Amino acid sequence: MREAIDRARRGGWHLRKTLGHGFGRIFCRRVEPGGAVCKVPIFTTPQRPEDRAKDILRAFRDCPHHHADQTTDLSYAHGLVDGAEKLLDAAEDFLDAEEATAGSEEAWQKAQDLLALATVSAEEVDRIMEIAQKFDAEARTLTQRGWVRGAEAGGSDGSPGSYVTLAEERMEEAADVADKARNRHDPTLITLKARVVATKGRIVSLRLRLDPR
Numbered sequence: 580m581r582e583a584i585d586r587a588r589r590g591g592w593h594l595r596k597t598l599g600h601g602f603g604r605i606f607c608r609r610v611e612p613g614g615a616v617c618k619v620p621i622f623t624t625p626q627r628p629e630d631r632a633k634d635i636l637r638a639f640r641d642c643p644h645h646h647a648d649q650t651t652d653l654s655y656a657h658g659l660v661d662g663a664e665k666l667l668d669a670a671e672d673f674l675d676a677e678e679a680t681a682g683s684e685e686a687w688q689k690a691q692d693l694l695a696l697a698t699v700s701a702e703e704v705d706r707i708m709e710i711a712q713k714f715d716a717e718a719r720t721l722t723q724r725g726w727v728r729g730a731e732a733g734g735s736d737g738s739p740g741s742y743v744t745l746a747e748e749r750m751e752e753a754a755d756v757a758d759k760a761r762n763r764h765d766p767t768l769i770t771l772k773a774r775v776v777a778t779k780g781r782i783v784s785l786r787l788r789l790d791p792r
């Protein structure tokens with residue numbers, strides 16, 4: 580089965596593992612999104628590996644997209660990077676919102692501490708409460724924007740970690756397209772490679788923000 584998968588991948592198909600479910604799928608990246616043809620599910624421990632290998636090879640042989648040109652592949656890959664960028668924007672919004680919420684909590688706490696002192700002026704407490712409200716409003720705006728930007732690119736659970744993981748999967752696929760492009764001097768390929776590098780850098784720094792140990 581490994582051989583059948585490798586054969587299809589050399590022919591431009593892409594293998595995507597589904598995280599945590601013990602399987603994935605191999606598919607033709609030239610098919611329209613949502614198209615029913617040109618994809619085969621892969622299980623890590625299939626009942627009959629030799630039959631699954633035949634299924635993969637048959638689907639690959641019947642795939643009508645083998646002659647798609649490099650331009651089509653590269654514009655598909657640029658689309659993947661667009662999606663990954665949106666997901667990372669969304670993840671950043673959620674992380675910024677968390678920071679704003681923490682700022683608000685700190686301000687409320689400060690206001691309460693001051694109220695406990697008999698000497699504090701009402702103006703001073705008002706001023707700090709106003710700061711807390713500003714943080715709250717900012718957190719709400721950022722969270723909303725994160726949901727919208729994430730939804731545009733297929734994110735759906737509002738968790739920055741899972742949006743970064745989705746972006747990572749897209750970047751792997753885009754890098755795979757870049758590796759397989761035959762005309763190495765294609766300017767669209769060169770910009771794609773630059774975008775892949777930049778986006779992978781953003782993923783690294785977001786991972787650090789998510790897990791700063």
Ligand SMILES: [Zn+2]
Pocket residue numbers: 607608609610616617642643644645
């Ligand atoms: Zn196909």
